[in-house]
Amino acid sequence: MNEAARVLALLAEREQTVAAAESLTGGLVAAALTGAPGSSVSFLGSVVAYATALKHELLGVDEALLAARGAVDPEVALQMAAGVRDRLGADWGVSTTGVAGPAEQDGQPVGTVYVAVAGPAATSARAGKVVSLRLNGDREEIRRESVRSVLELLHEELSGNARAQDTEHNGGN
Secondary structure (H helix, E strand, C coil), rough: HHHHHHHHHHHHHHHEEEEEEECCCCHHHHHHHHHHCHHHHHHHEEEEECCCHHHHHCCCCCCCHHHHCCCCCCHHHHHHHHHHHHCCCCCEEEEEEEECCCCCEEEEEEEEEEEEEEECCCCCCCCCCCEEEEECCCCHHHHHHHHHHHHHHHHHHHHHHHHHHHHCCCCCC
């Protein structure tokens, strides 16, 4: 079972949903999720906000943050994940932003990527988890690894969240 199928199985088991906000991956996260049988149970949809302005307009990323730091930034990734979660009405939001190449962007070198997850407990754009990646390879390898990494992060967050719920239901032991 691939990472997308594992994530979708956990979401279905918990009766939860996910939405994706993508920049450098250009829809590859959505393609990975919809490629798994039964994805319609838990995957709501995605927003490919490739242009920086769309990150603000469609996902609610702070305009001043984008102006100050550019689109390739950990806080931008967190706000993208929270924004897509909120705008699409999902329990979980995931996001990818970064530089796949061939040239640097916003002063960031090729291979700089941020992936983020915002879960149901997140109450603000600052809540959630972001992972910073420094990837090697060509454009396609960087994009592929970004997809794998964001799905792996979501899997970790779902698994960790499930363990916390189990402990809570078992009297904290």
